[in-house]
Amino acid sequence: MVDEVIASKKRSFCVIGAGTAGLCAARHALQSGGDVTVFEMADRLGGTWVFNEEVDKNEYGLDVHSSMYKGLRTNLPKEIMGYPDFPIPDQDSSYIPAEDMLKFFQLFSDSYGITEHIKFSQYVIRVKPTKDEKRWEVMVLDCPNNRLETYYFDYVLVCNGHYHTPKFPNYPGSDNYKGKQMHSHEYRCNDPFVGETVLVIGAGPSGMDLAYEISKKAQRVTLSHHLKDTPKTLFPDNVNLKPDVVKITETGVVYADGTSQEFSVICYSTGYKYTFPFLSCDCGIVVEDNYVQKLYKHCINIRHPTMAFIGLPFYVCAAQMMDLQARFCIKFFSGEKQLPSQSEMEQDTNAEMEERWSRGLKKRQAHMMGPQEDRYYDDLAKTAGVDPIKPVIKKLHKVCAFRFSEDLVNFRKDKFRIVDDETFVKVV
Template identity: 40%
Template sequence: MAVFVIMKIGVIGAGAAGLASIKRCLEQGHQCLAFEQTDKIGGTWNYTDNTDIDDNGLPVHSSMYQGLRTNLPKEVMEYPDFPYEEMDRSYIEHNNVLDYMHKFAAKYNLIPHIKFLRQIIEIIPLPNDKWSLKERNLKTNGITEHNLDAVMICVGNYSVPNLPNIPGSETLGTRVIHSHYYRKSDPYKGKKVLVIGAGPSGVDIASILTAVAKEVYISHGEHKFGKTGHEVVDKPLVESFKGNVAVFKDGSEIEFDNVIFCTGYQYSYPFLNAECGIIVEDNWIKYLYKHIVNIEHPTMAFIGVIFKICPLPMFDIQIRFFLEFIKDPHRFSKKEMLTDILESFNKKGVPNRLCHMIGNHCQRSYAEDLARTVQIKPLRPVIHNLFEYLFNNKNVKKKYKIINDEEFNESNVV
């Protein structure tokens, strides 16, 4: 039987997943020490004009840009029991989300538990499922070591750009950037812009650019996240670049002034010592039980590596899963956990790089599996109901309201 023991838990990052982790750790009576590399909470939701190096000489974490609106309605982006204030729309701006996180942190008094301006130098496993964490104070340069009972990695997924290897792209020079470095549309005024990738950021940036650019093209495969409007010209995948000309898979060509790669990000954990047993191979983090637990050292969790989900509710159930799991971290053998991982991956039948994708059709079953495995409270079904409804009915001009645990209603934005 699982026995509750007060633990000293380290939380890496004070963004959306980190804040929820601190709250749940404290709620369950644990000691919690959180480490944040910047001087702010909110993670990637903090906008900065800086794109390369921050004020402390470290790579900029945030990929936030001007004009970003959420790609999901706020009703499926809430922490449980902490709704957004009433607003006139459901698809909100990034500063609204950041304000929401500040209110969440204030209500639950989370700030005193966060060490700001702390760079994690190294995390090393110790005997008996314990951890050594070394952090550097970015103001004093002093290094401090902490001994912890568990570690929760909450560093987000949107800071290390993934750049595809397209022949000729090495010659593009300053004409090309990754969306991580995109901040505002001004530099593209009167330009011919090619956006590569039609996920949420690709579709959003292409749509924003139509207000200032001369021409906007978006290159993608079969799947496209939402609509970009008739001003954006759809193109197939790029086969190669020849100077300022893009050659597409169908043989067509266009001239461009600038290219923006909206091609996703890479998971990166440079602070994990090799003894942690974590390897990232083609963006598959090997190996995480239920996309959370490090099977080599099961008192380490990765919160929020899954994508195509309702972020905040899903982070919360992952956190609650882990805090229940570590009451008996060896309830499953390493072999049992690995078998579960491989069976789940083979059933999905996707490339390695999509291992951690959950998606519209699997979020409900994944969340229910977490709840069932360690006997915790499941998410409200209405979260899944609305998420699934949006798959074929996304419309940023609609507003939603949660009525009860099962039902929502839809209305037009006034």
């Protein structure tokens, strides 16, 4: 049975996901006077911060999205992980447990009246434009009741995150390996690694963390990476670093330097894919090697500019950027500001991407900011006429972004305090 739900005459917004991006998107849509419905597949808000013992399917047979593991603490200080005008409450440490992040998001959601607009355990199956292309038809599975419902909205904000669908490298010989292969998405604790010999591939924050945590139980751990500069951090004696893997054998791997090692477990900490399985091809969105196109300013769907994506750029100050993107999009969706024409948006996007390719970036880095993050933030703020991200946030992010690589064991002992919009101090 399919029930049809017609949204009200007010501007209606569909927000997909109740994590960091979805919550701020819902807040700003509500504050613009919109009628907002948030669909969340989990039974609680918080997105990637929700811990789930399951690593494959949930109780309804749907993919588990969370990659959260036991004991996880933030790898950036809480001083830059809150929203611009709603900081995380002060506490003893700057690097806080995942449970405290969840409490913060619940507090934020309750404070702005968002929670009552969230429909939990609702799995979005399909989003497509209506025949006249003036609205969006959104089909949702109400999981507890096993019932399909169809809704209609004026705007869609896609906030489903991008830390849920593992990306695996394609190494020669991987099918012949006789040991266990897993992705960091499946990691929940280090207990299963007692006595194992483990290769962790990828030296981002998660790869570094997992190598260190697994080394507490494993016989030995190797971290394979292709960083230009070898991490300065001091690892335990049973951890060593090696260059890129070029081949996998039945019992281990061969590295780019010609050496080889044997392992009982290979753990890929190699990132995630951007996936939007609920978008029909009529939505006009194509994902090619993690390049989501075509988007104006990395968020507004150029072919159907009543749809936006919040949270795609990476190597950013996530919550701050997502809030800025949400304010940017709502400024146009609310009618307060007029979007450029489709051709103007395409020209702007093409010019930006050509500049990115000229710097040697690959398609998989299409949404990578890093050193360019300030330019991106300022462009969003200027284009939409919204408040920019405070200079102190940018400064602190630059100081902390790669601290994990410098001193993985101790960096979370740092404590910071925001003094004003320009200044922070290191307390410890």
